[in-house]
Amino acid sequence: MFPALESQLARYLELEQQLYDPVIASDPSKAGAIGKERGALAKTIEPYIEYKRLCAAIADAEAMAADPDLKAMADEELAELRPKRDTLHTKIEEQLLVDPGEDYSKLIVEIRAGTGGDEAALFAGDLYEMYTRYAREKGWKLEEIAFSPGEAGGFKEITFGVSGDDVYQYLRYESGGHRVQRVPATETQGRIHTSAATVAVMPEPEEAQVFVNEAADIEWERMRAGGAGGQHVNKTESAVRIWYKKGTPEEMEVKCQDGRSQGKNYEQAMRILRSRLFERQQEKLHKERSDMRKSLIGTGDRNARIRTYNFPQNRCSDHRIEFTAYRLDAIMAGDLEQMVQPMRDHVRKEKLAANSPK
Structure with a gap:
């Protein structure tokens, strides 16, 4: 059992009863507040309720197994119930290890x-396509925000939003340097080249979490968008560049040109700016916390190499946990869980070890 959840369970059941109270139901303000609190608890408590039900069912089946005439039926039932209980146990354990301040649903x-x-x-x-396919498999929503195409294809830079349940818990460890080893299509002698790209995963904060005084903290300009995109891109001043100067040793610059209107590009640029500022705030908090955190997730620095994709060997290696999978083709096709889950398991073990009684 999870003693830490018992008080939350009691509160959850109390809120459910209140929602059936005619007096509260007739007051939209009270009913809304109660519904919101219940909803916040539901993510953890509903799995816990199911976990307790499974534990009780397993206890009944184990007692039934003591009867020789019922043992076969009980064993069959236990073979079905125990894996479900164990899966829920792991899920609840992971939820309890998540800092409430880091349970972001938008990145x-x-x-x-x-x-x-x-x-x-x-x-x-290729990395963008990999994340796109992975997001589709997980049922997340992906939104392209800004991009700068490469001359031969791909992207010099691309920024996109991802939203959905547990999205941060699955993607948070993707930040860092990604290295590829393969024979480029333009290579005539079959030589393997090494190239690199960097990934930054940033929680997208609410406006209230990162306040930007648009009159005092930033400067911005409109300009014509560059690059491919047809007549609209080249002939209208819809692109936006923003400089953020407050409290920074050097300017933070954001440029957006992919929306069809200046207003849309300004809005997207401000989203990126707030996320970068929030990331900076989080980095400061991380440095103030224990060294254990660094061992769990590294620095998140773009320059810190975290993974190598070796196409000739069909190999993908995570250097932080010394894990290698020989199914790179499947990983690039969107089966990123092969790399994500071992990292999550590693972090979970370290957190459990750090939280266990000494």
Whole structure:
């Protein structure tokens, strides 16, 4: 059992009873507040209720197994119930290990081509496609925000939003340097080249979490969008560039040109700016916390190499946990769970070890 959840369960059941109270039901303000609190508890408590039900059913089946005449039926029931209980136990354990302040449902992800010229831009495009397919498999929503295409394809840089249940818990460890080893399409002698791209995964905060005084903290300009895109892109001043100067040793610049209107590009640029500022705030908090955290997730620095994609060997390696999978083709096709889950398991073990009684 999970003693820490018992008080939350009692509160959850109390709120459910209140929602059936005619007096509260007739007051939209009270009913709304109660419904919101109940909803916040439901994510953890509803699995816990099911977990307790399974534990009780297992206890009954184990007692039934003591009767020789019922043992076969009880064993069959236990074979079905125990895996369900164990899966829920792991899920609840993971939920309890998540800092409530880090349970974000909306992210902004930036992928930038690094060393390697055109091949690096192509690899950045491949990473974007990999994340797109993975998001589709997980049922998340993906929204393209801004991009700069590479001359031979792919992207010099692409920024996109991802939203959905547990999205941060699955993607948070993707930040860092991604290296690719393969024979580029333009290579005539079959030599393997090494290129790189960087990924930054940033929680997208609410406006209230990161306040930007648009009159005092930023400067911005409109301009014509560059690059491919047809007559509209080249002939109208819809692109926007924002500089943020407050409290920064150097300017933070954001440019958006992909929306068809200046207003849309300004809105998207401000979303990216707020996420970068929030990321900076989080980095400061991380540095103030224990060294254990660094061992769990690393620095998140774009320059810290986290993964190598070796196409000739069909190999993908995570250097942080020394894990290798020989199914790179499937990973690039969207089966990123092969790399994500081992990292999550590693973090979970470290957190459990750190939280266990000494």
